[in-house]
Amino acid sequence: MxxxxxxxxxxxxxxxxxxxxxxxxxxxxxxEIAFRQEVVLIPVILLVAWFFFGFPSALLLTGMWLIVCAFELCNSAIENIADLVMPENNDFIKRAKDAGSAAVGVAIVANVLAWLYMMYQ
The missing domain is CATH 1.20.5 (Single alpha-helices involved in coiled-coils or other helix-helix interfaces)
Incomplete structure (x- = not known):
């Protein structure tokens, strides 16, 4: 080219x-307040991870939290589109929103497990 x-x-x-x-x-x-809360935690996670763990572990823990933020962005996109398409209550829309929220929850659980592993290895 x-x-x-x-x-x-x-x-x-x-x-x-x-x-x-x-x-x-x-x-x-x-x-989105949830996204603001997750972003505010980034410096805390960086400080704790980099202070208490070595470079590879801190890098992993930081990346894991960024994945939570990425899932929160996707969840917000799902919620915004769902509210635009159907502002009134609908079971299908509720399931889509709940699935997006569950994705964030699973990512947070994965973070907790990663932190526990790093603390007790």
Missing amino acids: PIKKFIETDVAHFFQASGYTMQGLIATYRS
């Missing part, structure tokens, strides 16, 4: 996608 076409398409797409990522992070941070 010629370098000019690469810059015009791939590099431009990268920066455009990065902008969408920032917009999604900011919008979710502003509108």
